[in-house]
Amino acid sequence: MRTESVVLLMFLIASGVAIAARRLNIPYTVALVPVGLLLGALHLFNAPALTREMLFLIFLPGLVFEAAFHIHFENLWRDRLAVLALAIPGVLLAIALTAALLVFAGALTSYLPHVGWALALLFGAAIAATDPISVVALFRELGAPARLTLLVEGESLLNDGTSIVFFSLILAVLMGQVPSGGALVVDFAREVGGGVVVGLAIGLAASQVVRYVDAAMVEVMLMTVAAYGSFLAADQLGVSGVISTVAAGLVCGNYGARRGMSPTTYIAVRTFWDYLGFALNSLIFLFMGFAIHLRTLLEIWPIIVVAYLAVTLARGLVIFGISGVLAMTRARIPRAWTLVLTWGGLRGALSMVLVLSLPDTLPLRNLIVNMVFGVVLVSILVQGLTMTPLTRRLGVVSGHGALRDYELARARRHLADEVLAEISGLQHGRLLEPEALDAVKAEYEQRASEAGAQMTQAELDREHLLRQETVGVRRRLLLFERQRLREARDRDLVGEEAYNQLLADVDARLLACDNGHVSEPAS
Structure with missing residues (x-):
């Protein structure tokens, strides 16, 4: 060949x-x-x-x-x-x-x-x-x-x-x-x-x-x-x-x-x-x-x-x-x-x-x-x-299949809720026919309801899910804190020495999150 x-x-x-x-x-x-x-x-x-x-x-x-x-x-x-x-x-x-x-x-x-x-x-x-x-x-x-x-x-x-x-x-x-x-x-x-x-x-x-x-x-x-x-x-x-x-x-x-x-x-x-x-x-x-x-x-x-x-x-x-x-x-x-x-x-x-x-x-x-x-x-x-x-x-990962299904259902419900909020805005604007909007609205309400039911039925380790969610929220807020700290430094609101010390503290907490720890690292 x-x-x-x-x-x-x-x-x-x-x-x-x-x-x-x-x-x-x-x-x-x-x-x-x-x-x-x-x-x-x-x-x-x-x-x-x-x-x-x-x-x-x-x-x-x-x-x-x-x-x-x-x-x-x-x-x-x-x-x-x-x-x-x-x-x-x-x-x-x-x-x-x-x-x-x-x-x-x-x-x-x-x-x-x-x-x-x-x-x-x-x-x-x-x-x-x-x-x-x-x-x-x-x-x-x-x-x-x-x-x-x-x-x-x-x-x-x-x-x-x-x-x-x-x-x-x-x-x-x-x-x-x-x-x-x-x-x-x-x-x-x-x-x-x-x-x-x-x-x-x-x-x-x-x-x-x-x-x-x-x-x-x-x-x-x-x-x-x-x-x-x-x-x-x-x-x-x-x-x-x-x-x-x-x-x-x-x-x-x-x-x-x-x-x-x-x-x-x-x-x-x-x-x-x-x-x-x-x-x-x-x-x-x-x-x-x-x-x-x-x-x-x-x-x-x-x-x-x-x-x-x-x-x-x-x-x-x-x-x-x-x-x-x-x-x-x-x-x-x-x-x-x-x-x-x-x-x-x-x-x-x-x-x-x-x-x-x-x-x-x-x-x-x-x-x-x-x-x-x-x-x-x-x-x-x-x-x-x-x-x-x-x-x-070793407990590094656990129950990922169920977690993936739960996250998919949650994302579907979130998207449906976003679309429903947009439909609500269109209804207030009175630019489209109410009957057309109502038909689409019913479809997305059904999607949101089905996704909510899937989330309820998911066989999850709730304690593990809560721990993962807490880590995710903490990490997102730490990244927000890091960005605000950098902006403060760029605007001369924080001195270089203080910036470096605060940045090291934020990075230490980020490492703790990436390790899967919810609690603050020991100082």
Whole structure:
């Protein structure tokens, strides 16, 4: 089959999987991988090979930009300490711990060949990046706390870039380029810092143009140019393309969208990126299934199990360690969340593509490749399919189906009441025939009555609902308080020192709300 026919067929398959996954109540992206495995084993058609060029030029810029575009910078900045700790020192610690556990396991068991520290570090760097696509989609469906979703998504956005940088540096050392420790630090700072500068420049440029354009299709095109242009420009300059695209996405999604787009245009742009994210995710997870050869992995399953345990244990140690350090700050992470963050560290296509880029002359290359593929597959299937019961068991989410039905009914009643109020105004205006208005009024009164009955019949944990509603109201009022405080500062009604102190207090209470706490944080 021709490539375009294969891609079209894969979109059709992905649509079918999405429908089936929704009915079976399993994560859609997790379901795509076994389907890809099955199709690859049956050899019904040949999918394009998942290559570094394909991932870096087609998939990664779009997926990274889409995720960054939807993140509110204020929320990310407020949780910057936790996100940066997980994404930079957390990645470095995970690489070192994974390598140490792998070397230790190799010394104790005959299942795992002695790969040595250098190759163990390379494996750790290749597998360090987490892929939150399945987990974040699941969190949004289950109604997990917004801050937990932000931590998972924010960590992944940044650790993609740091893991690529560390992987490149470790590979360079293995290939005989032995820079000093100071040179490694400089190279890392140059790649990350350069990526930030390039992304900010392109994101700001696109956002400035958007302010003077009022055409949805043109603005969609400008955002696409910013996404892929920031990645390509950074790559050409020898700095991190992922970090560059993250920076461009944050600027365009916050400054560009809020300052330069009308509500109608913003909806069009957001809808486009929602679809593009769905399409790219569909293809990449199917490609992953095709790329994995199950028979080869089964031949070395003991090695894969040892590697998977090492990766998971290393992440757990890092998450709990960082959580312990952050417990002494305002960015503390609830204990139940540490388990969710540990188990939510799925690995994905980036790890597979990084390891495929290893040179053929590298010792034990095939073993490292199959270990990474095996760990990716196990993490997606085991962790992806057990996230829902884990989050419910820990009390992170509960009763979301009933809550969703209740919220839908409440929204329908609210909309019906709004329309009835508008009809009342039209009746007072005496510009329309009363009989026409009465007919429409009866229809919306019926809708409001049905929605009210659905709200009454919903089987809800009322105490949980009240707690969630209280948190939501408190958060909305805190955001209002924050806005008024900023306006007071801008009008010179509050001094800078007092502003900073009051802002820190509001942010602390916002963090408490995002953690799901109703009570005020201890001072």
